[in-house]
Amino acid sequence: MPPDAAAPLTELDPGAPAGSDREPADQGHADEGAHPDVLGSVGLVAKLRAVLRVRDFRKLWLSMSLSSFGDWLGLLAITAMATTLVDGFAASNFALGGVLLFRLLPAIVLGPLAGAFADRFDRRKTMVITDVIRFGLFASIPIVDNLVWLFIAQFLIEAFSLFWIPAKDAAVPNMLRKDQLEPANQLSLVTTYGLTPVLAAIVFAVLATIGGQAQKVWPSVDEVDLALYLNALTFLVAAFVIWNLPSISGRRSGGAVTTQESFLRSLVHGFSFAGHTPLVRGLVVGITGAMAAAGVIIATGQAFANALGGGQAAYGLLFGAVFIGLGLGIALGPSIARDLARERIFGLAVAVAGVMVLLMAWTFTLWIALLLVVLMGFFAGIAYLAGFTLLGTEVEDEIRGRTFAIVQSLVRAALILSLAVVPFGVGLIGRHSLDLGLLTVPVTGERIMLFVAGLLALGVGIIAYRQMDDGRPVPLLADVVTALRRDTTARRRLAGGGVLIAFEGGEGAGKSTQVRKLQEWLTNEGLVARATFEPGATPSGAGIRAIVLDKAHAGISSRSEALLYAADRAQHVHDVLRPALDAGEVVITDRFVDSSLAYQGAGRTIPLDDVRMLSRWATEGVQPDLTILLDLPPEVGLARARGRAAADRLESESLDFHQRVRRTFRALAEAEPDRYLVLDARESPDQIAAAIRVRIAELLSGLPLQQLTPAVPAQSNGTRVQDGELAASGPHRPHVQTGTTPQLHP
Numbered sequence: 239m240p241p242d243a244a245a246p247l248t249e250l251d252p253g254a255p256a257g258s259d260r261e262p263a264d265q266g267h268a269d270e271g272a273h274p275d276v277l278g279s280v281g282l283v284a285k286l287r288a289v290l291r292v293r294d295f296r297k298l299w300l301s302m303s304l305s306s307f308g309d310w311l312g313l314l315a316i317t318a319m320a321t322t323l324v325d326g327f328a329a330s331n332f333a334l335g336g337v338l339l340f341r342l343l344p345a346i347v348l349g350p351l352a353g354a355f356a357d358r359f360d361r362r363k364t365m366v367i368t369d370v371i372r373f374g375l376f377a378s379i380p381i382v383d384n385l386v387w388l389f390i391a392q393f394l395i396e397a398f399s400l401f402w403i404p405a406k407d408a409a410v411p412n413m414l415r416k417d418q419l420e421p422a423n424q425l426s427l428v429t430t431y432g433l434t435p436v437l438a439a440i441v442f443a444v445l446a447t448i449g450g451q452a453q454k455v456w457p458s459v460d461e462v463d464l465a466l467y468l469n470a471l472t473f474l475v476a477a478f479v480i481w482n483l484p485s486i487s488g489r490r491s492g493g494a495v496t497t498q499e500s501f502l503r504s505l506v507h508g509f510s511f512a513g514h515t516p517l518v519r520g521l522v523v524g525i526t527g528a529m530a531a532a533g534v535i536i537a538t539g540q541a542f543a544n545a546l547g548g549g550q551a552a553y554g555l556l557f558g559a560v561f562i563g564l565g566l567g568i569a570l571g572p573s574i575a576r577d578l579a580r581e582r583i584f585g586l587a588v589a590v591a592g593v594m595v596l597l598m599a600w601t602f603t604l605w606i607a608l609l610l611v612v613l614m615g616f617f618a619g620i621a622y623l624a625g626f627t628l629l630g631t632e633v634e635d636e637i638r639g640r641t642f643a644i645v646q647s648l649v650r651a652a653l654i655l656s657l658a659v660v661p662f663g664v665g666l667i668g669r670h671s672l673d674l675g676l677l678t679v680p681v682t683g684e685r686i687m688l689f690v691a692g693l694l695a696l697g698v699g700i701i702a703y704r705q706m707d708d709g710r711p712v713p714l715l716a717d718v719v720t721a722l723r724r725d726t727t728a729r730r731r732l733a734g735g736g737v738l739i740a741f742e743g744g745e746g747a748g749k750s751t752q753v754r755k756l757q758e759w760l761t762n763e764g765l766v767a768r769a770t771f772e773p774g775a776t777p778s779g780a781g782i783r784a785i786v787l788d789k790a791h792a793g794i795s796s797r798s799e800a801l802l803y804a805a806d807r808a809q810h811v812h813d814v815l816r817p818a819l820d821a822g823e824v825v826i827t828d829r830f831v832d833s834s835l836a837y838q839g840a841g842r843t844i845p846l847d848d849v850r851m852l853s854r855w856a857t858e859g860v861q862p863d864l865t866i867l868l869d870l871p872p873e874v875g876l877a878r879a880r881g882r883a884a885a886d887r888l889e890s891e892s893l894d895f896h897q898r899v900r901r902t903f904r905a906l907a908e909a910e911p912d913r914y915l916v917l918d919a920r921e922s923p924d925q926i927a928a929a930i931r932v933r934i935a936e937l938l939s940g941l942p943l944q945q946l947t948p949a950v951p952a953q954s955n956g957t958r959v960q961d962g963e964l965a966a967s968g969p970h971r972p973h974v975q976t977g978t979t980p981q982l983h984p
């Protein structure tokens with residue numbers, strides 16, 4: 239008897255090895271893939287590490303970070319330079335404004351053009367060429383050393399950046415899996431707006447001290463010049479890195495893509511795509527409106543800080559609070575929103591950010607304003623990440639560059655427009671106050687403008703939401719509440735459809751036995767329950783099963799084996815699982831995706847990510863609602879299986895193979911505890927079945943599922959006659975109808 243068999247049958251703690259015959263879970267084993275971190279687990283750090291493990295993305299990210307650092311350093315240097323190249327307060331303010339204007343201006347004109355370029359020409363070459371040109375331009379600024387050239391160079395640098403950015407944005411989704419794009423965007427945004435500006439400020443300060451020393455040796459070079467040279471250099475390095483990343487070219491590596499479309503037509507096509515695709519239209523409206531609102535906030539910031547009675551210090555705090563909020567939103571958003579559709583999150587987050595601005599407009603206390611600003615930033619960060627990710631995942635490669643470019647043009651146009659218009663508005667409205675008897679409300683230009691910005695964001699948020707949310711049956715509030723509460727049962731209830739239960743475990747664990755018992759019990763309870771299995775539950779699947787299990791096929795390669803199981807699974811989902819789930823049945827499958835992860839992944843040592851991708855493709859995203867892992871030392875299971883029949887091709891694998899399989903199953907369960915029930919398969923069949931029933935009763939209660947109404951004739955005492963439908967359908971036919979599942983009897 240196993241050492242812990244006397245204990246009541248509870249969920250195993252897969253992390254804690256209990257018996258002497260269990261291996262401690264992955265202690266420095268070579269099969270890195272079996273560690274829970276890599277198994278699609280939840281941690282942000284784990285996800286970021288997985289993304290950075292993609293070599294090409296890692297290189298691109300490093301070079302991007304370097305350029306971004308250079309850019310911030312350059313911006314600091316150029317603004318410092320612009321103010322020193324002219325005399326007087328007004329003139330230096332003008333120079334500062336000029337630099338910013340020249341940075342934003344080109345986008346409006348050139349942006350869409352650049353996007354069409356990115357979609358048409360080799361993206362890698364586009365990026366390398368523009369990097370080299372920007373290297374030259376940045377280096378030329380300290381050499382020419384004059385304000386007019388500074389403006390011109392700025393304009394040109396920005397113009398070339400416009401070609402670089404959509405090429406990069408459009409290339410990244412091709413390097414990663416769809417589900418990796420969100421963490422990748424988190425990483426890029428945090429680096430570009432969180433890490434590199436701080437680093438640049440520090441380096442600039444250091445250069446300022448070194449600059450003094452350098453000037454003694456080389457009088458014409460000061461810290462601004464040093465910063466600009468350094469910046470120039472970062473672009474040269476980036477060019478070199480990108481040149482060595484052929485994957486950026488993708489299928490464009492043959493040079494210009496030969497399409498019949500003229501450049502102009504492709505440009506027009508880009509706009510018409512953005513205008514006619516509800517998702518993209520929603521994103522464009524939302525992002526542009528939110529940016530206009532952001533412009534208003536920037537433009538009224540000083541006046542608002544003064545109105546709160548805080549002056550420069552308050553302004554600094556408010557400014558910092560925006561970034562704190564943005565950072566939090568980008569870092570935490572996905573783990574909070576979890577499985578809420580990104581299409582919904584985007585509009586919602588923009589609208590909520592708008593509400594924060596509305597409230598802020600009538601705030602009179604600094605700390606409340608700070609709190610609202612952090613919240614505004616938080617929701618804006620969530621929206622930004624969701625929007626950017628959707629553009630990457632939902633827009634096809636051919637048109638992605640143009641879409642990104644249109645967005646970036648509109649964003650800049652919106653920013654410029656509101657930066658230019660708002661100060662006039664503030665001046666025009668002036669300062670009044672409204673006497674409401676008890677209290678006097680100040681009605682000032684900046685508050686009205688903030689209020690308008692809040693309304694604008696709220697409005698575009700709602701429009702975006704409507705555009706992007708075409709006909710989802712789940713009401714928004716319930717959707718959000720259940721997602722935030724992580725209530726998967728409630729979410730299922732909302733989504734409707736059946737329930738998929740998967741049994742997993744090694745050979746001879748007792749899966750078939752338990753599948754049968756569970757199906758019998760559910761049927762007795764009046765539910766439509768279907769038992770099925772992998773591999774081989776469909777006619778073509780049966781052929782595949784014969785191949786994969788036949789020992790005569792010893793030469794099947796790992797990849798071929800993985801594809802065969804995936805093919806069987808695709809057919810299984812298509813013919814059996816999907817239709818049954820759509821009809822609201824409870825479907826119980828003996829083995830599913832986890833078997834591939836364990837056997838082909840850890841067993842055959844194919845990278846788990848590849849197996850997972852293959853499975854996701856095969857299943858079109860169908861996932862078990864609950865996976866029951868019957869955990870057992872492989873020796874015990876293999877002995878049981880041998881008692882049953884001759885060993886098949888996989889059963890004949892080494893003990894080490896089966897131990898890897900078991901470890902992977904356990905690690906998968908550990909990574910997502912609420913989707914798994916792990917049971918000790920050495921218990922008696924009846925004990926195991928009882929534990930399963932308890933969990934299933936909990937899972938199914940309240941769900942709208944297909945139910946059997948008894949095929950007995952309506953009884954004369956009338957207890958059954960209340961069921962009008964049953965009486966009408968005739969006495970002898972078993973009848974099926976959808977209804978709320980009552981509490982089951984485990």
Ligand SMILES: Nc1ncnc2c1ncn2[C@@H]1O[C@H](COP(=O)(O)OP(=O)(O)O)[C@@H](O)[C@H]1O
Nearest residue numbers: 745746747748749750751878882919921922923
């Ligand atoms: N809990 C259990 N304890 C002992 N033997 C079991 C148990 N469950 C099933 N068996 C036996 O082990 C063998 C394999 O069971 P089966 O359900 O076919 O496993 P699987 O489908 O996981 O390969 C069968 O002979 C079965 O009767």
Ligand SMILES: Cc1cn([C@H]2C[C@H](O)[C@@H](COP(=O)(O)OP(=O)(O)O)O2)c(=O)[nH]c1=O
Nearest residue numbers: 744745746772773803829833834837888889
């Ligand atoms: C579904 C699936 C099964 N397998 C293996 C595991 C089993 O050895 C075999 C399935 O045979 P089966 O007879 O169903 O095994 P069991 O009786 O143990 O459930 O195929 C994979 O390797 N990958 C997969 O994706």
